[in-house]
Amino acid sequence: MEWFLQQLINGLALGSIYALIALGYTMVYGVLRFINFAHSDVLMLGAFSAYYVAPAIEKVLPLPSVLGALVIILISTLICAGIGMLIEFLAYRPLRNRPKLTVLITAIGVSLFIEFTCQHKSVFGADTKPFPQLLPATDFHVLGLIISSNDLLVVFITAILLTALWFIVQRTKMGTAMRAVSFNQQAAALMGVNINKIISFTFGLGSALAAIAGILYALKAPGIEPLMGVQPGLRAFVAAVLGGIGNLPGAALGGLLLGLLETFAGGISGLSNYRDGIAFAILILILLFKPAGLLGKATIEKV
């Protein structure tokens, strides 16, 4: 029972991070219908922005502290939102009406470009860097369970962000336009929606979430390096498909489920070595039996 609860807590924390990343994939897929491979690299850039911003902030605000951490997260989020919009503007916008495959391969190219540029010794370098302690960390011992304050914070922040995102998408004018674009781009354009602006905004929003996820991930990871985004990025994509790609609650649900499954599988001795493969095995099973995902609507192809 204790083991179960402990894994549940760890799984929720991991799943929350996957959920944040998955939301970015799913939003972009919603408006542009392609997998933004570079999303996982924006996550990495988020962690690195925090790494480089932290020393500057430390001169003004004490670290580790909640206020300092918030300022750092805010600045990194803005940087990454900018990077996300820039990627869209430079790489994807010129290809807007091309075949999907062309855009997909470009996305892979952009992802490789960011990874290799960051690995270069005059940028970040390929070595692992220790991530600064942004928040005062304590472990709570409750009922024989060890709950780290970081894990609690991750779940808490994710809950706030999900609510905020729900508000933006459902209750603001921008969100309504986003939904309109993802529903039917041409019709939305005819109704006076500025498509380019909305797509830019979507990329910014998704990248901002990825940046926060990257920082939260870095807080739990032993260190940061330019390829740190690849694995969580792939898993989060699986999460997005699991929940039904293009579906926001689905992405959150998929992320949580995947985090839990992985943590539980990692806790079972025979399966723990295969942990990396689990996400993909789930992906293949989901696509075989329910290609639209858990919450997605099945589409009928019309000729």
Added chain:
Amino acid sequence: MKSADGAKRWLLVGIALAVVASYFTPQFNRYYLGIAIDCGINIILAVSLNLINGHTGQFSLGHAGFMAVGGYTAAKFSLVFEAMVPDSLKPLLFVAALTLGGLIAALAGLGVGVPSLRLKGDYLAIVTLGFGEIIRVVVQNMESVGAASGLKNIPKWTTLGWTFALAAITIYAVASLVNSTYGRGFIAVSDDEVAASSMGINPVRYKVTAFVTGAFFAGIAGGLYAHHKQFLSPTGFDFLKSIDIVVMVILGGMGRTAGVVIAAIILTLLPEFLRQFADYRMIIYSLLIIGLMMARPQGLFTLSFKKKGAASV
């Protein structure tokens, strides 16, 4: 596109060249010889992926996975039977190892081909990517093939002659398959699946055939690679290797066999020429992919501007 006769001529020329080349092999510089063999292996990989991604219009990102299956199978087979077979029969053992590797890879291709019945475009891409990753994870945990530390001391049986003869056979097999009456179905499936099936073509069967055939040759390439490098490690077959092969196909022009062969050779030689810029090599490479997609998505060696190059998804 070449006619079947043209393909046969290419096969004969290729095999003749391979025989001549293997006669002169001892006089070649070992470094150049190694690169030439790399070229041959990459030609097999690119041409076989071209059947899946180019001719049939599917999108596989897991070709390195098939290569890994074939490579590991062939290498393990050779390692087990090497001691039992007299020297004179070694070439036969090599052929047996390569064939077995190809067959097991083809079986894996069947496993991936079946999900592809339901999936299209980027979904299929991500499933094949996932398949490649699963293969890597499984290999990493299999003690019998060296797990994460890799499989060592594989006999060095791959020669220039073998590589180019097999490359010629691959080109011949793929070209004559696609140019046959049956093979027109691949192109029909790639052009318009719905229209093709209304004409009595079974898209599912063609897709699976493409995956199985492509995987078979990728497996053979894996076996050649194993007996060339004499060492296999799971990291050698990661996502990046699959991307490499995909880029060869795109650069050459999807569905253009000759272009793909040229692209495979160029992309094998390019890293060697860029050796002094080793730090920037991969950055240049990724920019090449982006630039290619922006400027010429139909491939560098596609002369006509027919919409063939950018297969619709």
